[in-house]
Amino acid sequence: MIWLSWRQFRWQALVAAVALVLVAAYALYLGSDVRDAFAAARSNCGTGTSCPQAMAELKAHYRETMLFLAAALGLALALLGTFWGAPLVARELEAGTHRLVWNQSVTRRRWLATKLLVTALTAMAVTGVASALLTWAARPVDEASANRFDTILFGSRNLAPVGYALFAVTLGTVIGLVVRRTLPAIGVTMAAFIAVQFLVPNLVRPHLMPPETATMAMSADAINRARNLGSITGGSVIGGVTLPDEPDAWISSTSPLLTADGRPLSSARFDACLNSPPRTGVRGTFGDTAVCLGKLDLHLRITYQPGTRYWAFQLLETGFYVLLSALLAAFALWRIRHRLT
Structure with missing residues (x-):
């Protein structure tokens, strides 16, 4: 049964192998280019104020590339489900070829479990290699960005994509x-x-571990x-x-700007600093506005996940998807035995 399942799946596996070779070639090229750029940016760190600017330019230069690659991996995972998973049984049921196997010594559950196991393990292996290559290529940019919990990037690094596959x-x-029909x-x-x-990412991930709070x-x-x-x-x-002490923390929510007594800063005072601040000539992202607001003794209440929990979140989210997959597989094995004629 394993040999038959693999023989039916050989063309999909061949396409995946070719795609993986192309991904590996591009990842090696990109990783080398990123590391050269990172080394050049680090060389400016000995000149004081040039270091933050050089790192910011590095992040800006590769940001769109990293987002595109993460989105491409997400799309590839969706395609695995649609073109590897959906036709796996539906095509057999639609064509009626399942009856030939069921009339032999192979049971329904063994037939389904073997086909699902071969396909799922192949998908996990291919995705794991692609994710490892992308994680390696992007590591210098990820370190400079200190944003490993980004919604898109988190799902394209390390273990999580394997659970998604x-x-x-x-x-x-x-x-x-x-459904029993391939196209639907x-x-x-x-x-x-x-x-x-x-x-x-929006409803489950923030609650995998209780957040911490801080005042800034x-x-x-x-x-x-x-x-x-x-x-x-x-x-x-x-x-x-x-957060100054947690630069790679995942900040899940922030309060409005609060005054010393804990009340939200009034819109009138905020708009005054935003639209017509006193001229000081200070440079920066917000310049005079930042100086104006900085004199008001303001603070924020922040809810966040420490950066040290990154691997815990990777494991928990991967485990969550494995649990979902196990429940779906159990349902499939029950249905094919009791509900499918």
């Missing part, structure tokens, strides 16, 4: 088993996988290090802050 194939197989199963699998990939004083220098001030809806909000 297992889930994608299992999900597609179960949908194909239920492909469409439903694609939509379902994308929905889960959107929901888990918002001096002019701290405000200048933020990425944005204000919002289209108004209000004294600030975004893209970094």
